[in-house]
Amino acid sequence: MNTFWMKNVRLETGFEYENDRVIGTTTEVCHLKIKDGKMIRISTDGGDIDKDSIPIMDAKGKLMMPSFREMHIHIDKTYYSGPWKACRPITNGIFTRIEEEKELLPKQLPFALDRAEKMIELLLHNGHTHIRTHCNVEPTSGLKNLEVTVKALEKYKDSLTYEIVAFPQHGLLLSDSVSLIREAMKNGATHVGGVDPATVDRNIDQSLWTTFDIAAEHNAGIDIHLHDPNTLGAFTFERLVDFTKEAKMKGQVTISHAIALGDLEGQSLTEIMTLLKEQEIDIATTVPINRPTIPIPTLDQHGLRVSVGHDSLTDHWSPFGSGNTVEKLSILAERFRFIDEYSLNRTWKYASGGVTPLNDQGEQVWPRVGEAADFVLVDASCSAEAVARRSTIDSVYKNGNRVDNTRIATINSSK
Numbered sequence: 064m065n066t067f068w069m070k071n072v073r074l075e076t077g078f079e080y081e082n083d084r085v086i087g088t089t090t091e092v093c094h095l096k097i098k099d100g101k102m103i104r105i106s107t108d109g110g111d112i113d114k115d116s117i118p119i120m121d122a123k124g125k126l127m128m129p130s131f132r133e134m135h136i137h138i139d140k141t142y143y144s145g146p147w148k149a150c151r152p153i154t155n156g157i158f159t160r161i162e163e164e165k166e167l168l169p170k171q172l173p174f175a176l177d178r179a180e181k182m183i184e185l186l187l188h189n190g191h192t193h194i195r196t197h198c199n200v201e202p203t204s205g206l207k208n209l210e211v212t213v214k215a216l217e218k219y220k221d222s223l224t225y226e227i228v229a230f231p232q233h234g235l236l237l238s239d240s241v242s243l244i245r246e247a248m249k250n251g252a253t254h255v256g257g258v259d260p261a262t263v264d265r266n267i268d269q270s271l272w273t274t275f276d277i278a279a280e281h282n283a284g285i286d287i288h289l290h291d292p293n294t295l296g297a298f299t300f301e302r303l304v305d306f307t308k309e310a311k312m313k314g315q316v317t318i319s320h321a322i323a324l325g326d327l328e329g330q331s332l333t334e335i336m337t338l339l340k341e342q343e344i345d346i347a348t349t350v351p352i353n354r355p356t357i358p359i360p361t362l363d364q365h366g367l368r369v370s371v372g373h374d375s376l377t378d379h380w381s382p383f384g385s386g387n388t389v390e391k392l393s394i395l396a397e398r399f400r401f402i403d404e405y406s407l408n409r410t411w412k413y414a415s416g417g418v419t420p421l422n423d424q425g426e427q428v429w430p431r432v433g434e435a436a437d438f439v440l441v442d443a444s445c446s447a448e449a450v451a452r453r454s455t456i457d458s459v460y461k462n463g464n465r466v467d468n469t470r471i472a473t474i475n476s477s478k
């Protein structure tokens with residue numbers, strides 16, 4: 064493993080105040096010694112470097128920030144790197160897409176691996192060193208998409224960590240996918256997925272009971288797509304909370320999208336947030352702006368963990384998506400009117416699993432000696448600037464190794 068000095072990295076060290084208001088972020092240029100994938104020394108003294116006869120890399124004053132965790136994507140079914148194709152209009156809600164997939168997915172299978180690899184390379188290039196991907200497991204795909212997903216991610220296993228959610232996209236009960244999901248859990252999936260137990264399976268309790276049963280059997284976490292809006296969504300959250308409690312799975316359940324949170328207000332929102340918080344159920348969101356966005360800052364203030372994900376990088380569900388998480392954070396900040404230094408500074412946590420250089424009080428808490436050398440170097444003076452100006456990620460490191468220098472997909476390839 065690499066042993067080297069990374070000199071001249073800019074680290075955030077605190078906040079600058081005017082009266083009681085944060086008006087800036089202070090930084091310091093430091094030198095980092097990396098050994099066996101870990102940061103073993105953080106120094107401000109250039110003399111330290113000269114004493115060592117190990118390679119030296121120069122970050123040239125670039126800002127060092129925690130790398131990103133992509134917490135919701137589908138690498139197994141994408142148009143990314145293929146020819147342009149817009150989406151079909153939706154005429155029957157989620158069932159439009161379910162029916163479409165039965166034809167589309169077998170046609171995409173021959174190049175699914177190539178596209179998945181290109182997507183991973185793009186995500187690495189954009190600063191991600193962890194990916195949670197949902198992978199279709201239903202009668203149309205069987206375990207074929209899972210094979211593709213495992214193969215693609217394993218190829219990059221030295222560059223990132225990953226989680227695979229076995230996703231019964233066509234309905235766990237509706238498409239009779241229970242035994243396939245059980246098989247997927249023995250063949251590389253790490254989490255049990257699900258989708259709208261009310262609208263799709265039309266039996267919330269049976270669908271959730273089965274999901275938790277499979278999770279318990281494999282000692283696995285759960286990550287469930289919940290698009291159902293308003294009070295139907297809220298009722299599903301309540302049942303999910305009940306099942307989480309009963310199964311003693313506190314802290315092991317994620318709701319993806321959680322669309323209903325964007326519809327609820329006042330007391331009903333507070334009650335749901337309190338229930339979710341009690342069971343430490345976290346939320347993954349794309350920060351949708353085509354419908355009421357879930358109230359991310361309110362959820363955060365209530366103590367719920369919210370993470371961002373891209374979901375699609377152009378596919379049959381959405382023609383949008385760039386895989387650029389700095390851009391995603393900037394959209395989040397703009398949507399919630401984060402225009403001041405403090406709130407822009409606090410935005411990075413939604414993409415880094417909560418890791419930030421400064422804590423809420425402005426004390427430096429990252430990086431720490433002994434931690435894994437997982438970071439990005441950014442062309443920015445501080446993270447508030449990076450988020451607002453959508454700064455470029457210069458380079459990406461996992462366990463001290465540079466991981467963003469693989470080939471980048473060409474969107475217009477012939478596949």
Ligand SMILES: O=c1cc[nH]c(=O)[nH]1
Pocket residue numbers: 137232258288374375380
């Ligand atoms: O259910 C969903 C929603 C978005 N994208 C998917 O692939 N599935």
